[in-house]
Structure formats: structure tokens, C-alpha cells
Amino acid sequence: MIGTTSTKEGAPLAGAPALSLEHVSKVFGRRRAVDNVTFDLPQGAFLSIFGPNGAGKSTLLRMLATLSRPTSGSAKIMGIDLKEDPDAVRAHIGLISHNSMLYGDLTAEENLMLSAKLYGIQNARERVDEMLEAVELSHRRMDVVRTFSRGMTQRLCIARALLHDPDVVFLDEPYSGLDPHAVEIFDDLIAAVREDRTFVMVSHDLQKGFATCSHALVLARGRVVAYAAKDDIDYDAFEALYRRTVGMGVA
Amino acid sequence: MGKDGYRSPQTGGVLDRIAPVVTLIGALLSTAGFVLAFTLAGPVNGATVNGVEVIGGEMVSNQLLFSQKIFYFHMPVAVTSMVMIGFVAYFGIRFLQTRDAAWDERARIAAGIALLFVLATMFTGEMWERFEWGVWWTWEPRLTTYFILMLLVFAYFVMRASFDEPERRATFASVYGIVMFIDVPITFAITRIVPSSVHPTIFRTDSGLSPDMLLPLLLSLFGMLCIAYGLFRLRLRAQELDERVEHIKEQLDEA
Amino acid sequence: MARASIKKPSTFAQYRTLLAKDLRREFRTKEMLTAMGIYALLVLVVYGAALSQTSNQFDILQMAAGLLWALVVFTSLLGLNRSFAHEQENACLEGILLVPLDRSVVFLAKATSNLIFLVVVEIVVLPLFYFFFLTTTQPADTWPLIWLPLLVGTVGIAGIGTLLATITVNSRGKDVLLAVLFIPLVFPLLYACVAASTVVLAGGDVEGVFGNSLLLAGGYDVVMVLLSWVLYDYVISA
Numbered sequence: 168m169i170g171t172t173s174t175k176e177g178a179p180l181a182g183a184p185a186l187s188l189e190h191v192s193k194v195f196g197r198r199r200a201v202d203n204v205t206f207d208l209p210q211g212a213f214l215s216i217f218g219p220n221g222a223g224k225s226t227l228l229r230m231l232a233t234l235s236r237p238t239s240g241s242a243k244i245m246g247i248d249l250k251e252d253p254d255a256v257r258a259h260i261g262l263i264s265h266n267s268m269l270y271g272d273l274t275a276e277e278n279l280m281l282s283a284k285l286y287g288i289q290n291a292r293e294r295v296d297e298m299l300e301a302v303e304l305s306h307r308r309m310d311v312v313r314t315f316s317r318g319m320t321q322r323l324c325i326a327r328a329l330l331h332d333p334d335v336v337f338l339d340e341p342y343s344g345l346d347p348h349a350v351e352i353f354d355d356l357i358a359a360v361r362e363d364r365t366f367v368m369v370s371h372d373l374q375k376g377f378a379t380c381s382h383a384l385v386l387a388r389g390r391v392v393a394y395a396a397k398d399d400i401d402y403d404a405f406e407a408l409y410r411r412t413v414g415m416g417v418a
Numbered sequence: 419m420g421k422d423g424y425r426s427p428q429t430g431g432v433l434d435r436i437a438p439v440v441t442l443i444g445a446l447l448s449t450a451g452f453v454l455a456f457t458l459a460g461p462v463n464g465a466t467v468n469g470v471e472v473i474g475g476e477m478v479s480n481q482l483l484f485s486q487k488i489f490y491f492h493m494p495v496a497v498t499s500m501v502m503i504g505f506v507a508y509f510g511i512r513f514l515q516t517r518d519a520a521w522d523e524r525a526r527i528a529a530g531i532a533l534l535f536v537l538a539t540m541f542t543g544e545m546w547e548r549f550e551w552g553v554w555w556t557w558e559p560r561l562t563t564y565f566i567l568m569l570l571v572f573a574y575f576v577m578r579a580s581f582d583e584p585e586r587r588a589t590f591a592s593v594y595g596i597v598m599f600i601d602v603p604i605t606f607a608i609t610r611i612v613p614s615s616v617h618p619t620i621f622r623t624d625s626g627l628s629p630d631m632l633l634p635l636l637l638s639l640f641g642m643l644c645i646a647y648g649l650f651r652l653r654l655r656a657q658e659l660d661e662r663v664e665h666i667k668e669q670l671d672e673a
Numbered sequence: 674m675a676r677a678s679i680k681k682p683s684t685f686a687q688y689r690t691l692l693a694k695d696l697r698r699e700f701r702t703k704e705m706l707t708a709m710g711i712y713a714l715l716v717l718v719v720y721g722a723a724l725s726q727t728s729n730q731f732d733i734l735q736m737a738a739g740l741l742w743a744l745v746v747f748t749s750l751l752g753l754n755r756s757f758a759h760e761q762e763n764a765c766l767e768g769i770l771l772v773p774l775d776r777s778v779v780f781l782a783k784a785t786s787n788l789i790f791l792v793v794v795e796i797v798v799l800p801l802f803y804f805f806f807l808t809t810t811q812p813a814d815t816w817p818l819i820w821l822p823l824l825v826g827t828v829g830i831a832g833i834g835t836l837l838a839t840i841t842v843n844s845r846g847k848d849v850l851l852a853v854l855f856i857p858l859v860f861p862l863l864y865a866c867v868a869a870s871t872v873v874l875a876g877g878d879v880e881g882v883f884g885n886s887l888l889l890a891g892g893y894d895v896v897m898v899l900l901s902w903v904l905y906d907y908v909i910s911a
Contacts, residue, residue: 195517195519195584195585195588196519196584196661197661197665198584232771233770233771234767234770234771234910235910236517236910238517253773254773254774255773257771257772257773258679258681258773260771261771262767262771264764264767266763266764266767267763267764268763268764268765268767268768268771269763269765269768270694270698270759270763270765271759271762271763272698272701272702272759273694273697273698273701277697281690281694282768282772284682284686284687284690285682285687285690285691285769285772285774286677286679286682286772286773287679287680287681287682287686288677288678288679289677289678289679289680290677290678294677327768330677331677331679332676332677332679514904514907562860562864563860563861566857566860566861569856569857570857570858572853573853573854573857573858576850576853576854577840577844577850577853577854580841580844580845580846580850581843581844585911586843586911589907589908589911590840590908590911592907593836593840593904593907593908594840594854596900596904597833597836597858597897597900597901597904598857598858600858600893600896600897600900601857601858601860601861604861
């Protein structure tokens with residue numbers, strides 16, 4: 168994978184952890200939304216971030232997705248420093264959130280072509296066809312996104328996020344607003360496009376999040392309460408810890 | 419936050435300790451300036467405002483003479499308000515550079531004091547207009563641009579009230595504080611750009627102000643600047659204490 | 674599955690892509706254009722009522738430029754308000770910020786598309802304005818020069834307006850907030866443009882007033898657009 172992405176600028180370091188955070192904080196005034204977070208995540212892992220509302224999960228994810236800058240600390244994604252070269256990081260990441268980030272008045276194909284052009288994908292046409300095929304939307308490619316159901320929009324969202332072959336994909340509450348059937352399709356799709364990519368998901372749903380992950384992290388009041396590989400975790404103990412954390416509530 | 423040698427601005431230092439004294443000096447100076455405006459400065463022929471004339475004992479119009487004294491209050495207050503808006507822009511730039519909430523707080527407080535002085539300017543200007551020019555309002559260039567300046571300061575606060583998320587509010591306010599400063603040099607220079615203006619051009623080498631007028635004017639100006647400084651530091655300190663109390667309360671709640 | 678082969682496009686190519694997106698969206702939905710067009714027409718109708726009692730007693734030429742600019746300012750306010758609504762709807766702007774691109778490209782593309790839409794509306798409205806209010810009068814020979822202040826003014830409006838609309842789209846009560854922030858800020862520009870337009874329509878010291886006012890408006894444009902361009906990164910990332 169590393170070799171094939173060598174055409175991207177700021178080539179990632181082979182063997183570098185997918186994520187490497189050191190004392191990352193987001194502070195404004197006296198409010199510490201994210202407080203001294205440190206952890207490493209190996210490439211190819213699936214990390215689920217749990218925590219009560221207002222624990223700083225989304226803030227952390229937005230910082231990692233380069234949408235907001237950490238106040239202090241350093242974060243590296245695929246070995247590239249987030250603060251020093253955010254543009255290089257951007258070439259390696261994708262984001263799927265509960266907001267579709269799609270233009271309702273453009274067709275599925277136009278939305279994907281827009282992204283492809285902005286990223287500078289050379290084989291854009293081919294890549295768009297493939298992604299539409301993968302998310303089973305080829306038959307609706309000429310329809311404007313406004314006419315899509317929530318589930319279809321979410322599938323197109325996946326296609327959009329993976330168009331430029333990101334090494335790290337962020338999922339921000341991807342299940343919100345999806346019915347159980349759509350959730351199933353979504354999970355299958357994620358598994359299908361998984362390959363050797365690293366995934367980082369923020370979710371409310373403990374069971375779902377735990378089932379898919381390889382690493383789990385619990386955040387409360389901006390701090391890391393627990394972080395471990397799934398194999399080292401006893402689910403019952405983990406659930407108890409999570410319940411206690413949620414009980415701590417919002418600071 | 420100690421990175422790159424940057425230190426967050428502090429309160430409680432020497433700048434705060436001298437604040438009450440400076441305020442007092444400012445009050446004394448502007449009072450002195452105001453008194454001197456009546457005792458020392460000669461009366462003025464109000465009919466030819468442009469190119470102010472000192473006439474000594476020779477009076478042209480008794481009615482116009484007295485209202486001219488507003489000028490010794492009006493001009494220093496106006497200049498002070500512009501200086502404060504300049505500080506709003508400066509603090510905005512500092513905020514965007516550092517992302518430190520302390521700078522945004524300073525910008526907000528500076529804008530509050532600017533508003534106070536802007537209102538005082540508008541009020542004294544309004545008296546001036548009524549008694550010197552005999553109208554309540556006219557779209558004269560200096561007046562108009564200053565009026566716009568007032569609206570900009572209003573807009574600054576309306577905008578702050580429209581955002582809940584503190585960092586976003588601070589960023590937007592800083593940006594607006596910087597762009598709104600553009601109107602200050604325009605207001606300042608408008609009497610030069612549009613010569614039809616009835617406002618005299620004060621800051622020039624041949625301003626036509628005799629020493630007996632210049633002294634009270636400068637005293638008032640310096641006094642007003644001192645008052646603005648004192649108000650700023652005191653307000654800032656009060657704000658900081660407020661926040662500390664809030665913080666302690668929160669910690670007590672959590673415990 | 675074939676891998677994506679990526680070569681970072683030039684800044685100009687990204688600018689064109691974003692601009693093309695805006696134009697395609699607008700010419701498909703005609704959201705901004707119809708809204709602005711209808712609004713402008715209605716303002717003309719209101720002018721008709723407002724001036725109905727004065728027709729023969731005063732010289733409309735002296736006032737025409739002012740009326741025209743009032744129309745332009747309020748119509749653009751309406752359009753600017755809408756220009757970010759669809760970017761906000763599904764957090765599309767965030768999607769664009771995820772792409773490695775210079776933030777000021779987003780500003781330039783949006784300001785350009787706004788400028789194009791405003792100019793299109795002006796091209797429709799100007800003849801209507803003439804038709805309704807100026808056919809009975811005799812504008813000065815210099816009247817064709819009016820396009821110059823119109824263009825200079827519209828560039829400034831699109832520039833500052835794009836910056837401010839990016840701010841207000843995130844706020845509560847965005848329509849009012851944009852007006853509150855926008856009108857005082859463009860006032861000097863408006864003042865200069867009205868002066869320049871009046872002098873070409875009604876005649877007078879064309880060389881002196883027209884040149885000076887345009888220079889003033891142009892200077893204001895340059896300062897404001899540069900400032901908006903520099904500050905845009907902070908605004909859009911907030």
C-alpha cells in the first residue's frame with residue numbers, strides 16, 4: 168500500500184504508526200476540551216473512541232481530520248506532522264460523518280467528480296465508476312443526491328471519502344439517522360472497503376463500536392480513561408468501566 | 419503555552435497597579451483642560467469654523483462663542499474612541515496569531531470602552547451640530563463616517579451575541595475587529611479627502627490653533643487617554659476575577 | 674480495485690473546479706438568480722410608488738444613481754445570504770476543507786461566483802431601471818460610463834460580502850446579522866460609487882468627481898479584498 172501511494176506528496180513513513188499522539192490538548196480559555204491525550208495506533212487497526220457527550224470525542228476527531236488545530240502537543244498521521252504539514256496529512260485521510268458533505272443539487276457522479284478533481288485523481292473517471300459500483304449506486308449515478316434515501320446518501324458518502332484512497336479513514340457517528348437495515352449494509356460496505364486501511368470511529372453505540380474494533384479508547388472530560396487492544400479487553404469489565412464513565416457525565 | 423517564547427498576557431502586574439492612579443490623573447487633566455477651555459482659551463468666531471479664528475476681545479456672536487467650548491471635550495473623546503478601536507484591531511491580530519482567549523477578552527473590553535467614547539462623541543457632536551450649525555443632523559462627510567464607525571462598533575457586539583461557541587466567536591470577532599478598523603483612517607482623513615467638510619482639519623502644521631487653545635485641548639486629550647487606559651485595566655481585572663470565581667465554583671460543584 | 678493515482682492539481686485548476694461547481698449548481702437550481710431578480714423587480718415597483726407623487730416636480734437624474742445603488746446593495750445582500758446556504762446544508766464546506774488546497778482558493782472561487790451572479794442580475798436590472806424611471810429624462814452624454822462604478826462597486830461588495838457571509842452562515846438569525854455587519858462596512862464604497870454614478874448620469878464635474886470617487890472606491894476594493902483574502906483562512910477554519 169505504501170508503495171502505491173508514492174505519487175502523493177509527503178510520502179508516509181513506512182512502518183510509522185497510523186496515528187501517533189503526544190500530549191495533544193485543545194484548550195480555549197479555561198475549558199480543556201481535549202486534555203493531554205497520548206497514544207499510538209498501528210497501521211491497519213480499527214479504533215473505536217467511546218465516551219459520554221461532551222467528552223471531547225468529536226473535538227479529537229476533528230483535530231485529527233485537520234479541521235481544527237490542537238492548542239499544544241504533537242500529532243502525527245502516517246508519520247506526517249499534523250501541525251507542520253496539514254495539507255500532506257489531508258492527502259492521506261478521509262472522513263465519513265453524519266453530515267453527508269454532498270451537494271444535494273448535484274448528481275451522484277458530479278459530486279464524486281468534484282472531489283476527484285479537487286484531489287487531482289488522474290484516473291478519475293475509472294475510479295468514480297468503480298466506487299459507484301462498490302457502493303451499488305451505479306444505476307442512480309445521474310440522479311441528484313437530494314432524491315436519495317438516508318442510507319443511499321450514506322453509501323455515496325463512503326464512496327466520496329474513499330475516492331482518493333486514504334490510508335486513514337475517520338468515522339464520526341456514522342450510524343446516526345440510519346435504520347437497522349441501512350446499518351447492516353453500511354457495516355458490510357466498510358468491511359469490503361477495509362483492505363489494509365486504518366479506521367478511527369467515534370460512536371455512542373458501545374456494542375456496535377466494540378464489535379467492529381480492534382482497539383478501544385474511552386474518553387471522559389477530554390482525558391483518556393482507558394486505551395487497549397481488543398484482545399486484551401474483557402468485555403464485561405469494559406462495559407462496566409464505560410457505564411461508570413458515562414455516569415461521570417459532562418464536566 | 420510557553421512554546422516559541424509566547425507568554426499569555428497577564429493581569430495583576432504593574433500595569434494594573436498604576437491603573438487607579440492613571441485614571442485619577444486622567445480625570446484631573448481632563449477637568450483642568452475643560453476649565454482652561456473656559457478661562458484660558460479665547461473665544462472663537464463660530465461663523466467661520468474652517469480656519470478657526472481667535473478674536474480676543476472682539477466678539478462676533480455671543481451665542482456661538484459658548485457652544486464652541488464643546489470642542490475641547492468632543493475632539494479628545496473622538497480621538498480616544500478611535501485609539502480604542504485601533505486596540506480592538508490589534509488585540510484581534512494577536513488573537514489570530516496565538517489563539518489565546520486572553521487576547522479576545524482584551525479585544526472585547528477595548529470595544530466596550532470604545533463604544534462608551536463613541537457614544538460620548540456622538541452626544542457632544544450632536545450638541546455641537548444643534549448649536550453651531552443649527553441643525554439636528556446633516557450627512558456631512560466626517561459626521562457620516564463617524565456615525566458609520568458607531569454602527570460598526572454596534573455590529574461588533576451584535577455579532578458577538580450571535581455565536582455560542584467561544585473559539586468561533588472569538589475568531590469571527592477578531593476578524594471583524596480588524597476589518598472595521600479600516601473605517602478609522604477613512605474617518606480621520608475624510609476632511610482632507612472631501613474638502614467641503616465643515617469639520618476643521620486639526621492635525622496639521624498650520625492648524626490655526628493658538629497656544630491658548632492648544633493647551634487645554636492637549637490636556638483634555640491626554641486626560642481622556644489616561645481615563646480610557648484606567649477603565650480598560652480595571653474592567654479587565656474585574657473580568658479576570660469574575661472568571662476565577664466561576665472556575666472555583668465549577669470545581670466545587672465537581673468535588 | 675484500481676488504486677487512485679494522484680497528482681496534486683494546480684491552485685488555478687482547483688479554483689476553476691470550485692467555480693464550475695458553483696456555476697453548475699446555480700444554473701441548475703437558479704436559486705440565487707431568481708430570488709435576486711424578483712427582489713430587484715419588487716424594489717423597482719416600490720420605487721414607483723415612492724416616487725409616484727413627485728414625477729414632474731423634481732429632477733430624478735440627481736437621485737437616480739442613489740436609487741440604483743440602494744437596489745444593488747439590498748439585492749446583493751439577499752444573494753450573499755443564499756450563497757453559503759447550500760454549503761452549510763450538509764457541511765459541504767467541511768468536505769472541501771478536507772482536500773489539500775489553499776484556503777484562499779475557496780474565497781476566490783466563491784467571491785468570483787458571487788460577482789458573476791451579481792453582474793448577471795445587474796445586467797437585467799439596469800435596462801429595467803432605465804425603462805421605468807429615466808425614459809422621460811435626458812441623462813448626460815457620459816451615462817454609458819456608469820458601468821465602471823457599477824463594476825468597481827460590485828467587486829467590493831462580492832469580496833467583503835463573501836467574507837461576511839461565511840461568518841454569518843454559522844450564526845443564529847443569519848439574514849439580519851449579515852445586513853448589520855455588511856452595510857456599515859461597505860458604506861464608504863457605496864458613498865464613492867454613488868458619487869461617481871451620479872456625476873456620469875446627471876452631468877457635472879465629470880473629470881474631478883468621477884475620477885476621484887472611482888479612485889477612492891478602487892482603493893477601498895483593493896484594501897478590503899486583500900484583507901478578506903488574508904483573513905479568510907481563519908474564518909473558514911473556525
